[in-house]
Amino acid sequence: MSLKYALYTGCTARESTPELLKSTLAVAKKLDIELVLLDEASCCGASHLQDFDDFLSLVLNARNICYAEMLELPMITICNTCQLNTALTKKRLDENPELKERVNEKLGEVGLEYKGSVSVRHFLYALIEDYGLDNLRKKVVKPLSQFNIAPFYGCHNIRPSELHHFTNSTKESAYNPTSLDELIEALEGNSVDYEHKNKCCGFHVDLQAPKTANRLSGNALVDAIDNDADMMVTPCPLCHLNLDVKQHAASREVGRDINLPVLHLPQLIGLALGCTPEEVGIQHNVTEVNIV
Amino acid sequence: MEKQKVTINVFRFNAETDYLPHYDKFEIEVSKEEVVLDVLNRIKWEYDGSFTYRRSCRHGICGSCAIKVNGRSTLACKERMIDMIELFGTELTFDPVSKNRAVKDMVVDKSDFWKKHDSIIPYLVADIDEHPESENIVPPNEAEQIDEADYCIQCGCCYYACPVVNEANEDYLGPAALVKAYRFNADVRDGAKKERLKIVDKLGKGVWDCVKCYECTEACPKELDPMSKITKLHNQLFQEEVVQKNVASRHAVGFKKSIEKHGILDEGMLVAYSEGCAVFKHIPEALAMWKKGKIVMPWEMPKSKKLDEIKKLIKISSTAKF
Known part of the structure; x- marks a missing residue:
């Protein structure tokens, strides 16, 4: 099996979560997945540029997809919000020829054309749908059987479900998601069932409403701890910033001592595949990961 | 079965x-x-x-x-x-x-739901001739701008699914009231657009407190996609030049500024631009991140390849002003 993707890293993986890019590349290497980095890509607008200038955001996101189309490779993302904005752009353009034409008019000025010829999926679903959990299970050399691991799905991978179903063959339910749980089980970890696993971390109001963000993150962390989690795992670096980097602030807001290691999805996979903690960038995690 | x-x-x-x-x-x-x-x-x-x-x-x-x-x-x-x-x-x-x-x-007490609904001027404000000679006809393309927001039945499914309202900030207007605000703001006959926008622009209760979780879109039994209406209200705030200059609006605009400069986002610059002088409150967090190798220094800031192409696209595709 030889899998090859165009990787849209997003911005955080190149700045505040270097461990995400590092661990993604390490996992790909272990699984013989070839990744071509889309270095031409710009920021997706993180669902904030859209609030200011929706059309500009469509043009920039379509441009990013153009570079995967030129490589003729399926595009993968490693951030839920990149996934939302890229896939939503694709859906809107693919379903609306008039809008697609308006966007292509602009792209034409720089010699590009959005065709709609490649898929846009998060790495999590590409792994499940293309590589397969059974194959992944065979590659596990350090089973995570001694750990209770709380999956934190992050909003933009599972909602809106209409977009999720447009993008993925994995028909995940927004109310009862299972993919991340199944992946944890494939790594022989024990997945923790808790109410907040598909809830919001509040990242998008971090600046203007930190109390809201800290409260939502805190509620999720506390819920995981109360259900005996030893650690949490998330496929989204923005969730990770709130749950890991800002864990102190969340702890203060909800009035509970919280000390829960939070791993990026590829960090967890990497460890189970036999990468060293250093190779998956554990040294960059703010909340100490003392269990590996 | x-x-x-x-x-x-x-x-x-x-x-x-x-x-x-x-x-x-x-x-x-x-x-x-x-x-x-x-x-x-x-x-x-x-x-x-x-x-x-x-x-x-x-x-x-x-x-x-x-x-x-x-x-x-x-x-x-x-x-x-x-x-x-x-x-x-x-x-x-x-x-x-x-x-x-x-x-x-x-049975629940919906009084907070209705109070918020009432606060956004949930009716058409228009000088209408009491004895018109003919009907006031809205052409189909103008009616379509309402984007089915008038199909809302006020069931509250979105409001009680919203984590901001229910877990964090009870002052937040919530998706249903915001959909209603959009419904009248998108109505070409209405004359209270700016007044309504001033209400939804308020920090602590309006559109800027939405966490973009899409719970409302998922919950709506009429499939009205409340989240997309909230985005459109954001867009109207800039189009109608009602938007206040504050941390939230600068944050949205800051993305464009950063993409213009680097292609990818300059996280540090975005926070500094959004916060202004208040950026100092982020210093302890920034220090903790710096110790863990999570801060890229301005002189090391990576740039997208073909940045000129991005700059040109921004120049020719921009539709909003701040």
């Missing part, structure tokens, strides 16, 4: 007599035609006459029968039991849309 046996745990509470709520368990055989409301009716008619819930039209129009099934906002007259079983299995829990607001069983 012809018939299926289900166990339903039903939230029971009477604010007048009970200190705490409890759950009653019912084993019921449901058929494939039955919707959730049919089961609510059967619980009342066949098992316990004191069971209380709101219902009226049974056709997805009155908006009174919303409850939560296994935590999912559900318009009881619209959702089939077999779909709930497919989603959650044969052990189901019926709760009111908001346990905190429970009055009796499934």
Whole structure:
């Protein structure tokens, strides 16, 4: 099996979560997945540029997809919000020829054309749908059987479900998601069932409403701890910033001592595949990961 | 499936007599035609006459029968039991849309919902001739701008699914009121657009407090995608030049500035631009991140390849001003 993707890293993986890019590349290497980095890509607008200038955001996101189309490779993302904005752009353009034409008019000025010829999926679903959990299970050399691991799905991978179903063959339910749980089980970890696993971390109001963000993150962390989690795992670096980097602030807001290691999805996979903690960038995690 | 046996745990509470709520368990055989409301009716008619819930039209129009099934906002007259079983299995829990607001069983106090609804000028403001010579016709393309927001039935499914309203900030207007604000703002006959925008621009209660989780879009039984209406209100704030210059609006605009400069986002610059002088409050957090190698220094800031192309596209594709 030889899998090859165009990787849209997003911005955080190149700045505040270097461990995400590092661990993604390490996992790909272990699984013989070839990744071509889309270095031409710009920021997706993180669902904030859209609030200011929706059309500009469509043009920039379509441009990013153009570079995967030129490589003729399926595009993968490693951030839920990149996934939302890229896939939503694709859906809107693919379903609306008039809008697609308006966007292509602009792209034409720089010699590009959005065709709609490649898929846009998060790495999590590409792994499940293309590589397969059974194959992944065979590659596990350090089973995570001694750990209770709380999956934190992050909003933009599972909602809106209409977009999720447009993008993925994995028909995940927004109310009862299972993919991340199944992946944890494939790594022989024990997945923790808790109410907040598909809830919001509040990242998008971090600046203007930190109390809201800290409260939502805190509620999720506390819920995981109360259900005996030893650690949490998330496929989204923005969730990770709130749950890991800002864990102190969340702890203060909800009035509970919280000390829960939070791993990026590829960090967890990497460890189970036999990468060293250093190779998956554990040294960059703010909340100490003392269990590996 | 012809018939299926289900166990339903039903939230029971009477604010007048009970200190705490409890759950009653019912084993019921449901058929494939039955919707959730049919089961609510059967619980009342066949098992316990004191069971209380709101219902009226049974056709997805009155908006009174919303409850939560296994935590999912559900318009009881619209959702089939077999779909709930497919989603959650044969052990189901019926709760009111908001346990905190429970009055009796499934009935909740919706006063905060309606108060917020009333606060956004939820009616058409227009000088209309009392004795017009002909009808006031809105052409189809202008009516379409409302984007079906007028189909909202005020059931509250989105409002009680919103984590901001229910877990963090009870002052937030919430998706239903914002959809209503959009409905009238998108109406070409209306003359109170700016007034409404000033209300939804307020930090602490308006559009800037939305966390973009899409719970409302997922919950809406009329499939109105409230999240997209909230985005359109944001867009109107800039188009109508109502938007206040503050941390939230600068944050949205800052993305464009950063992409213009680097292609990818300059996280540090974005926070500094958004916060202004208040950026200093982020220093402890920034230090913790710096120690862990999570801060890229300005002189090391990576740039997208073909940045000139991005700059040109921004120049020719921009549609908004700040």
